[in-house]
Amino acid sequence: MGDTTMNERVIAITGGHGELGRAVVAAALDQGLKVAIIDHATDQTAPAGALALGGVDLTDAAAAAEAIATVVETFGQLDALLNIAGGFIWQTVDDDRPAWDRMFALNLTTALNSCRAALPHLKQSDAGRIVNVGANGALKSVSGMGAYAASKSAVHRLTESLAEELKSTPVTVNAVLPSILDTPQNRADMPDADPALWVAPADLASVMLFLASPQARAITGALIPVTGRV
Template sequence: MNERVVAITGGQGELGRAVVTAAQAQGLKVAVIDFAEGSPGPEGTLSLGGVDLTDPAAAETAISAVVERFGRLDAVLNIAGGFVWQTVDDDRPAWDRMFALNLTTALNSCRAALPHLKQSTEGRIVNVGANGALKSAAGMGAYAASKSAVHRLTESLAEELKATSVTVNAVLPSILDTPQNRKDMPDADPAQWVAPADLAAVMLFLASPESRAITGALIPVTGRV
C-alpha cells in the first residue's frame, strides 16, 4: 500500500470518479470530498459528503477529518466546480456562482490543506483550470473568467511555496468525454475529446513525487480538439 494520502474534491463527479479509481489502483489512500452525498467507497477510502467548500470553515473541517483519519495529507486535487453557458446580457447572471464554484472552492481547499501539505516531504496541489479560459468564446464569459482566476491562483501559490516541498500546478482540459457532454453535443465526435481516465493520469502524475521539478505550470490536456 502506498503511504501517500490524497484528498480529491468533487470526487463524486465524472472526472472525480475517474481520479478516485486511478488513485486507488495506484494504492494511494484516498479521501473523497464533495457537496453531493455519495457512496462510502471501497474499504480504506474516506468519503465526506455534504461539504460546502465555498465555506472556509467547512473546508477546514473536511481537511481536518482527512488528517485525523489517515494521519497525514500529501496531495489535494481540486476538481470541485461547475459550468454555465450564459451570455453577458442574460438577466440571470452566473458570475458570482461560477467564481464561488470554481475559484472559491479551490482557494478554501488550498488554504485548509497547506499546513498539512507543508509537513509532507512531497506536498502537491493540482487544480483544474480550463483550456477554454485561455481565449473565451460567446457564452463562456463567467466560466472562463472564473477558471482564469484558478490559473492565476495556481501561479501565485506556486511562487509563494517555492521555499517548501509543495508544488502547485493546474491541468487545462478541453471537452471531457462524459455522458452529459455527449447528450449536449450529439453531432460532435467524442473520439476527439479527453477521456476522464486520461486526464486523471496526468493529474495523478502531478500529484506524485516524480513531478517535483514542475510547479506553477498550466498544462493543456486537449485530446484531438
C-alpha cells in the first residue's frame, strides 16, 4: 500500500499547464507532494520538482495509459489523479459545427481515459483519490452552453458512478463544480464584470487538494459547488 505521508504522496494532474492547472501544481508542490503534469501542450516549462509529460492526447486511451504508466515508473506509485484537462465552446444548438463531439471528447473522454488508466494504481494506495472538474453551469444550462453543460454533466455522472463502484476500495471520487474562474481570458471576455466575485484558481486548488488528501476519506461521490460570490 502507498504511504499517506504527505511528502510521499504522488499526484498526477491532467491539464496542468492551464490557468487552473498551474495553480494546483504550485499548491501541490508547496505541500510537498510529488507532482506529475500530463498535458497536450508541448511548449511549456514545468516548475522545479515536477515531472512534465507533454504532447499527451488524453482522448486516446492508449496515450492516457502510457502517461500514467510513466508517472508510476518514475515515482513508484500513484495516490491521486486530478482531472483538469478540458475545454469550453459557446455554441447554440442550431449551429451544426462539431462542438458537441468536441466538448464530450475534451471534457468527458479525457477524464474517463485517465481514470481507467489510473485505477489499478490508485487501488494500491491506502488513500487513493480522484478529483474531477465539473461545472456549476452544468446544473442548469443557458443559451449557447448546451454542448459544454452536457459534457460537464456527464463528468458529474461519471464521478457519482465511479464513486459507487469503488466503495469497497480505499479510492474516493469527487468533483468540484466551479462557476467563473478569475483568469486573464475571462477578464478579457467579460470586461464589465467584477472578477472579485469570481473564483480565484488558487482557492479552487485548495478545495481540490483537500479532496485529494487522506483527510478527505469520508467524502466520496460528492459534487461540490465552488462558486465564489457569483
